[in-house]
Amino acid sequence: MYLERIQKLKPYLLLYWPIPVSFILLMAINFILSASVDTNKVMQESILNFGVNRTFLYLIAPLALGLLIVLVWVKFIQRIPLTVFTTGREKIDWKRIGFSFTVWAVFTIVMTLWAYYIAPENFQINFQPVNFAVFFIMAIILIPMQTSFEEYLFRGQILQGLSLETKSRFAGMFVSSVLFGLMHAANPEVEKIGYYIMIYYIGTGFFLGIITLLDDGMELALGFHAANNLVGALLVTSDWTAFQTYSVFKDISEPSIGFDVLFPIVVIYPVLIFVFAKKYNWHDWKTKLFGTLKD
Numbered sequence: 001m002y003l004e005r006i007q008k009l010k011p012y013l014l015l016y017w018p019i020p021v022s023f024i025l026l027m028a029i030n031f032i033l034s035a036s037v038d039t040n041k042v043m044q045e046s047i048l049n050f051g052v053n054r055t056f057l058y059l060i061a062p063l064a065l066g067l068l069i070v071l072v073w074v075k076f077i078q079r080i081p082l083t084v085f086t087t088g089r090e091k092i093d094w095k096r097i098g099f100s101f102t103v104w105a106v107f108t109i110v111m112t113l114w115a116y117y118i119a120p121e122n123f124q125i126n127f128q129p130v131n132f133a134v135f136f137i138m139a140i141i142l143i144p145m146q147t148s149f150e151e152y153l154f155r156g157q158i159l160q161g162l163s164l165e166t167k168s169r170f171a172g173m174f175v176s177s178v179l180f181g182l183m184h185a186a187n188p189e190v191e192k193i194g195y196y197i198m199i200y201y202i203g204t205g206f207f208l209g210i211i212t213l214l215d216d217g218m219e220l221a222l223g224f225h226a227a228n229n230l231v232g233a234l235l236v237t238s239d240w241t242a243f244q245t246y247s248v249f250k251d252i253s254e255p256s257i258g259f260d261v262l263f264p265i266v267v268i269y270p271v272l273i274f275v276f277a278k279k280y281n282w283h284d285w286k287t288k289l290f291g292t293l294k295d
Contacts, residue, residue, distance in 0.1 A: 001088055001216055001288070002087065002088035002212075002213070002216040002217055003088075003160065003163050003164065003169065003172075003293055004293065005084055005088050006080065006084060006085070006160060006164065007164055007293055009080060009084065011078055011079075011080055011164070012078070013161060013164055013165050015073075015077060015078045016078070016157050016158075016160065016161030016164075016165075017157075017161060018073075019069065019070060019073055019153065019157055020153060020157045020158050020161070023066070023153060024179065024183075027182075027183055027185075027186070030186050031185055031186040034186050038191075039186070039188045039191055040188050040191065040192065040239065040240055043055070043188060043244060044239070046058070047244060052131070052135075052244060052245060052246055053131065053134055053135050053138065053245075053246065055244070056135065056138065056139075056243060056244070056245055057138060057142075059242070059243070060138075060142045060143065060146050060243075061142065063145075063146040063149050063150070064141075064142045064145035064146050064149065066146075066149040066153070067145045067146070067148050067149035067152065068145075070149060070152045070153060070156070070157065071152070074152075074156070085152075085156055085160075086152075086156075086217060086218050086219070086222075087216065087217030087218065087219060088216035088217050089216070089217060092217075092219065093217070093219050094219075096215070096217070096219035096220055096223065096280075097219045097220075097222050097223040097226075098223060099220075099223065099279070100219070100220040100221075100222070100223030100224045100227070100276075101223035101224070101226055101227040102223075102227075103224075103227075103272070103275070104223070104224050104227040104228055104231075104272075105227040105230075105231045107268075108227065108228070108231045108232060108235065109231060109235065112235045112236055112249070116249060119253075122251060122252060122253035123236075123249045123250065123251060123252065123253075124249065124250040124252050125248070125249065125250075126237060126246065126247055126248060126249055126250035127246075127247075127248045127249075128246055131246040132246045132247075132248070134246075135234075135245055135246045135247075136234065139230060139233055139234060139245070140230065143226065143229050143230040143233060144226040144230065146229065147222070147225040147226045147228075147229050147230075148222055148225075148226070150180070150183075150225065151208070151218055151221050151222050151225055152218070154176045154177075154179065154180045154183075154205065154208075154209075155176060155208060155209060155212045155218050155221055156218065158172070158175065158176040158179060159172040159173055159176040159209060159212065160172065162175050162176065163293060164293065167292050167293040167294070167295075168292060168293070169213055169288065169289060169290060169291055169292070169293065170289060170290045172209075173206070173209035173210065173212075173213055173289070174206075174209075176205070176209055177202060177205035177206040177208070177209045178202055178205065179205075180201070180202070180204070180205030180208070180209075181198055181201035181202030181203075181204070181205045182198070182201075182202070183201075184198070184201040185198065187241075187242045188240050188241060188242055189240060189241055189242065189255075191240075192240040192255055193255050193256075193257055194257060196257045196261060197257065197261055199261055199262065199265065200261045200262075200264065200265065203264070203265035203269070204264070204265075204269075207265075207269040207272070207273070208221040208224065208225065209221075210273065210289065211224075211272075211273060211276060213288050213289055214273070214276075214277070214282045214285060214288050214289065215276065215280060215282065216288070220276060224272075229243075233245050233247060234247055234248065235247055235248050235249060236248070236249045236250070236251050237249075237250050237251070238250060238251040238252070238255075240255065
């Protein structure tokens with residue numbers, strides 16, 4: 001199994017924490033400093049001064065670089081093979097990544113087109129071919145790097161490190177999922193909509209942690225997260241989201257909080273878990289989610 005395979009390597013557990021602790025401190029400082037700042041106004045000023053694509057690049061490049069830092073740290077400092085760090089299988093299963101990406105990409109596209117069909121007044125056509133082409137190239141390179149960084153940080157460094165330290169699979173999954181949600185606390189969406197949306201972010205963290213443990217690897221989480229951010233950024237933008245892009249549509253509706261925040265958590269994610277479970281023949285859920293790691 002995934003965590004037991006890493007445990008057999010007897011990694012030096014203290015080496016799991018420098019990157020997560022540093023990142024969390026940076027996020028905490030950013031949250032404190034942005035508490036008295038209108039982040040939407042700052043975003044608009046940046047777009048005015050540097051343009052949409054360059055502002056996007058400035059926002060995402062540090063997180064994309066973070067992936068390289070984590071991978072170098074794991075391979076050369078922790079001395080854990082990247083395959084073992086990623087999955088309990090002999091090789092990283094790229095088909096799993098592709099399947100998860102495709103399922104969520106298709107769902108996102110269909111739901112976006114449906115939303116446009118039933119309420120076109122909530123959208124503007126935002127498509128600008130040249131600007132979109134430049135953004136598309138940046139997005140397909142940098143967004144998967146950004147989402148992979150977050151997966152290797154939360155489902156890798158934090159989930160693995162805490163599980164190995166406490167001998168509890170659930171402890172690692174629980175803490176990493178909550179921290180994943182809290183990481184989004186400084187997002188413009190939270191300022192615009194309110195902290196109720198944190199239910200969605202934390203719930204998504206739990207979904208990603210659950211499928212990582214049940215599938216004995218990060219492949220499904222990597223594919224889902226990449227599709228969620230990449231397809232979302234290419235399809236829809238608005239004036240109050242973290243990524244403001246040259247997407248196909250622009251959402252001009254006034255955001256509101258309702259059941260749509262809970263719907264993915266209580267309906268969509270359980271259905272996805274069921275689909276993955278059937279396709280990959282998951283078993284022994286209790287052990288994989290709540291079992292203890294023995295020395």
